[in-house]
Amino acid sequence: MLNYLISGISLGSVYAIIALGYTMVYGIAKMLNFAHGDVIMVGGYAAFCASTYLGWPIPLCILFSMMICTILGIVIEKLAYKPLRNATSLAVLITAIGVSYFLQNIALLIWTSNPKAFPNMANFIPAISLGDTTISSTTIITIIASVIIMIGLTLFTGKTKMGKAMRAVSEDKGAAQLMGINVNATISITFAIGSGLAAIAGVLLCSAYPTLMPTTGSMPGIKAFTAAVLGGIGSIPGAMLGGILLGILEKFAQAYISTQLSDAIVFAALIVVLLVKPTGLLGKKITEKV
Amino acid sequence: MGKKVNFLGKTNKNSLKGLINFGIIIVFYAFITILKGAGGLTNALEGQLIPICAYIIMALSLNLVVGISGELSLGHAGFMSVGAFTGVIVAGAMKYNGVNANAPRLIVAIVVGAILAAIAGILIGIPVLRLRGDYLAIVTLAFGEIIKNVLNCLYVGIDNAGLHFSVTDEAHMDMAAGGTTLVRGPMGAVGVAKASSFIAGIILILIVLFVIQNLVNSRTGRAIMAIRDNRIAAEASGINVTKYKMIAFVTSAGIAGAAGALYALNYSTIVPKKFDFNTSILVLVFVVLGGIGNMTGSIIAAAVLTVLPELFRQxxxxxxxxxxxxxxxxxxxxxxxxxxxxxxxxxxxxxxxxxxxxx
Structure with missing residues (x-):
């Protein structure tokens, strides 16, 4: 029981980090960055290559992976999403799906579909044993990392000048621009932060589940988006709450109901929540003005 | 005066466009038949004929949601899957009960498959159509995954007492001796008695075209497009948004189900994994490439993009x-x-x- 709860929180923390990336981009650019899950995969491969082929130390691998993903995030935004700034959400979403497929298939060509064994990069502190259950090092680091990231992001968006600019752009792009905020730069930075977080999530995810494939990111990506929607999209604590709830739900469903049906149960939970509270658990209801 | 001519011209153009679609399909059929008679059809290409028909229908169905209703469905393969497995079960049950002719089995399978997929469309449409845009897309995606997962653990068999279902394994179906298993979980439907034919596919495309074009050019269709273009203005003009969105969505789901039944009854084995997210995206590519909202484009894109990979295997x-x-x-x-x-x-x-x- 406790075992499942802890592994659920651990998985949920990874979802939460990914969901934070989704929620920030959605809050500011008002678009569902479908390719976010595949940025995780690229982050995983970048860390894998740095450590296995180049033999770099772990912190350097993680930094390298974050750097690659940050650049990738900015490039994707500039090339694919920026030309569609004023297009319908349908057009942007289809483009994002295209980017997602592009990344997956590029990875397939470079690294083939054979799964790579990912070295555990998150085991530098000792495991803790509570009675008969042992909490692994990876689990502890994942949970701590997600909490630090959430607090950091909350402070960043709340206290810094850039954070203020982000909130302004998220509320009203036009008015923000009139106040002298560089909207394009703000959106680029949001993508950079979201993609950097995706790299961390990629390393943590692959450390816990050490098979790396071109499709590694897509399912966690979709579930993390589910988590972001569950918690209320655009809200940072909501992404955290949604992620952890979803992780726990998934682990419990696997343990007590059926391994095969666990994904179905997770998605069914999303549908139920949206039915009852269409803006998610912590989302604000926005009335539409004509 | 000028306005009136324009208006008339436009209606004429619409019905002409509709006729063109029928024409394309009939010419396509004639062309393939002649090619077949002349022996110019390779085996690989001949095997693709029914999948081409099924994908054309899928593209038309998705175009109704994406192009006409303006919502993105990422779980269309889920509806296809419902239709496919319903079709397989129905056709299998009919064969078990002594109906051996292909035509009635295919027709009943397609009709029942379409109805069940439409019911799935209603069930998913109730929560989904309250949402907008991106939310709707993600929930349809979630729905597609749910369907795939559920079908992955579904076992169906038939004996003298009727159909047996189980979600754990074959033994739990409690079948009497002499019963046949129709669907076995992740292995899918094995030993499907094929019933599809190319001519059936062509007829189904014509029926689907007739349904979609009549819907689009009717009062209902104009209401659906009005909602797509401006939801608030449409609502203010007294259009029941949920109702009309539901009509488009459920019709589309039913058509996808029919396509699924046609597709499944062309193969002896069909697995739930076939109808995954990739299939939904593939159909979306047909619709986008053919032109969103353009039915002729969907037909051509679906046919060409299904044949091309066969020709360029390398x-x-x-x-x-x-x-x-x-x-x-x-x-x-x-x-x-x-x-x-x-x-x-x-x-x-x-x-x-x-x-x-x-x-």
């Missing part, structure tokens, strides 16, 4: 990569304001009515 690895790039480029080219303006200017040079650019 480029198999690059196929999805090319699709991805095509998706991005088409979306940017058709939605970027600068490129749009450039295109307008470009076409103005070549058209005689160059002055009407701003119309």
């Amino acid at each position: 480029f198999q690895d690059y196929r999805m990569l090319v699709y991805a790039i095509v998706l991005i480029l088409v979306m940017i080219a058709t939605n970027n304001e600068k490129i749009k303006a450039l295109w307008k200017r470009f076409s103005a040079i070549f058209s005689k009515k160059g002055g009407n650019v701003n119309e």
Whole structure:
């Protein structure tokens, strides 16, 4: 029981980090960055290559992976999403799906579909044993990392000048621009932060589940988006709450109901929540003005 | 006066466009039949004929949601899957009860498959259509995954007492001796008695075209398009948004179910994994490439993009990569304001009515 709860929180923390990336981009650019899950995969491969082929130390691998993903995030935004700034959400979403497929298939060509064994990069502190259950090092680091990231992001968006600019752009792009905020730069930075977080999530995810494939990111990506929607999209604590709830739900469903049906149960939970509270658990209801 | 002529011209153009679609399908059928008679059809291509029909129907169905209703469904393969497995079960049960002729089995399978997929469409439509845009897309995606997962653990068998279902394994179905298993979980439906034929596929496409074009050109269709173009204005004009969205969505789901039944009864084995997210995206590529809202485009794109990979087998690895790039480029080219303006200017040079650019 406790075992499942802890592994659920651990998985949920990874979802939460990914969901934070989704929620920030959605809050500011008002678009569902479908390719976010595949940025995780690229982050995983970048860390894998740095450590296995180049033999770099772990912190350097993680930094390298974050750097690659940050650049990738900015490039994707500039090339694919920026030309569609004023297009319908349908057009942007289809483009994002295209980017997602592009990344997956590029990875397939470079690294083939054979799964790579990912070295555990998150085991530098000792495991803790509570009675008969042992909490692994990876689990502890994942949970701590997600909490630090959430607090950091909350402070960043709340206290810094850039954070203020982000909130302004998220509320009203036009008015923000009139106040002298560089909207394009703000959106680029949001993508950079979201993609950097995706790299961390990629390393943590692959450390816990050490098979790396071109499709590694897509399912966690979709579930993390589910988590972001569950918690209320655009809200940072909501992404955290949604992620952890979803992780726990998934682990419990696997343990007590059926391994095969666990994904179905997770998605069914999303549908139920949206039915009852269409803006998610912590989302604000926005009335539409004509 | 000028306005009236324009209006009449437009209606004529609409019905003409509709006839063109029927014409294309009939010419396609005639062409394939002649080619077959002349022996010009390779085995690989002949095997693709029914899948082509099924994908054309899927593209038409998705275009109804994406193009006419303006919502993105990422779980259309889920509806296809419902239709496919329902069709397989129905056709299998009929065969077990002594109906051996293909035509009645196929017709009943398609009809029941379409009805069950439409019911699935209603069930998913109730929560989904309260949401908008991106939320709707993600929930349809979730729905597609749910369907795939559930079918992955579904076991169906038939004996003298009727159908037996189980979600754990074959033994739990409690079948009497002499019963047959129709669907076995992740292995899918094995030993399906094939019933589909090319002519049936063509007839189904014609029926689907008839249904969609009549829907689009009716009062209902105009209401659906009004909601797509401006939801608030449509609502203010007294259009029941949920009702009309539901009509489009459920019709589309039913059509996808029919396509699924046609597709499944063409193979002796069909697995739930076949109808995954990739299939939904593939159909979306057909719709986007053919032109969102353009039925003729969907037909041509679906047919060409199903045949092309067969002809270029050596480029198999690059196929999805090319699709991805095509998706991005088409979306940017058709939605970027600068490129749009450039295109307008470009076409103005070549058209005689160059002055009407701003119309």
